[in-house]
Amino acid sequence: MTFDHTETSNNDHDLRLKRFLDILETLGKESTDKTPQYLVERALIQLACKDLRQILKKVSYMLDTIELSLHDDTVLQDSLSMWRYQLGTCRNMLFHENISLRRLQGSIKSKVGARSNQISSSSRTNSGNVGYQKDMLQLLEELRELTIAVEYTHKRVESDFQALMSSMSIVESRRAISETEVVSKLTQLAFFFIPLSLVAAIFGMNINEFENKLTWWHWLAVSVSSSSLTYILLYWSKMTNRFQQLSNLMSTLSLNRIRKRTVQWMLVAESIVKKWPIIFKVLVLLVFLAAAAIATFVVASLDSFSIVVRVLICTVAFWAPVLAFGYWWVSVSFFKLPLFSRLMMRVSL
Structure with missing residues (x-):
């Protein structure tokens, strides 16, 4: 099954154009005294705000999924690269969206200020100017709320990114600890088998001084002694600490x-x-x-x-x-x- 990117992009373009025309038609019915340029600008801003709200919902759902999966080490390791890419993309996108919203608010405020100066210099007050001022103030309030939502989502993305990195550090620490435990067990096995192998090799040599007088009792005694000595050297620090604790306990009882x-x-x-x-x-x-x-x-x-x-x-x-x-x-x-x-x-x- 093939996937036609051109057909999909054309469908998205047609859908977005239809939404824009619907918004423009709704604004035209509500504001009959507005100019076509104003209606087009207002429809574009409203369409962009709706799209941004949908994006924020998807980002919030993605963050919920990441936060609820941080406890699972297997899912965390399998999805790490994808989550890092998604969080980086969202962080970059939200940063630029925040800048665009602030610039748009500044542009609207400048237009509202210029229109206010024009109205104050005029001797008469037009009802259309009053409606324009009210509409622009409502739009500024909507953009301000949207900016707050973008900033909150951006902070949440940053927090989840730090939590993801911390969780990966914990996972790597656990892996390092498990590998260290495996190496420690191998070391203990080496401390057990190496002395026995050395003693067996010595007893297996054709040394004239032995003259076949060595029995298995001699091998057992030497092996037990050498193994005991190696284990004493291995656990000497732990043994001294235990003896110190035992002496302190006995002194208190x-x-x-x-x-x-x-x-x-x-x-x-x-x-x-x-x-x-x-x-x-x-x-x-x-x-x-x-x-x-x-x-x-x-x-x-x-x-x-x-x-x-x-x-x-x-x-x-x-x-x-x-x-x-x-x-x-x-x-x-x-x-x-x-x-x-x-x-x-x-x-x-």
Whole structure:
């Protein structure tokens, strides 16, 4: 389908000419004593004012659309170039329309002043002159209101243009922040994999001093140590800040208050556990004992540690926490007043 610009422009020209003739005919019927030159000028001004009002309505609708779409980042990015072009065109057009209206008002005021001087110098007053003066004053008032509307719309265009630029700055800032977060995540992954790759590469070398004495325990210990060291270096500033905040918090809290809070939470936990069935309580205790036994068997089967080290690991890491938990669990499950809460209450007093 082809679009004929010549035909469209001709149709617009014919429509505009018809409107001009209709306005001219209406003015001719209302003012029979006016000259043809005055009627033509008045019809042209009225036609221009009507067209300008239609333009202001379209610009206002466009500004409403832009203002209601500023919250949507997707629409904002897709329509940015079009909105910038439209706002720039409207700003330029309204600026020149404001100048034209002010010049037209000045021209009409000069004509009204000259006509007033002519009437005052004449000895008689014509009713046509009085009607001309009244008509011109009404036209000046209409042009003044139209000038105010143009200035208001121009200020709104400027405000929306600034809001559009500010919104785009916010969108770009969000995009930069998201890209920074992606780079930060990649950096964290690099801090995790690079030490492991380095350790694996070193252990994979054919070094005579190793003589195939390195086991996977050695690789695991070196890898965990190197990874821990890199993460400590990565989060050192955050860790120091956290420790500083924790020290400040601990300095503001008293030990009695901490004990009372601990007792309160333990009483809440004990009240919840008391509502469980006895079989479930016994099963939980057996699960913890079985886990400690399995962990003890695994550690005891390791030959890379001495017997003393294995006993210390099993005692400190497994059985001491399990016995403490079992003591608390039994006191909660089978005594009216739990022993652990009684002990904590005595300490807190």
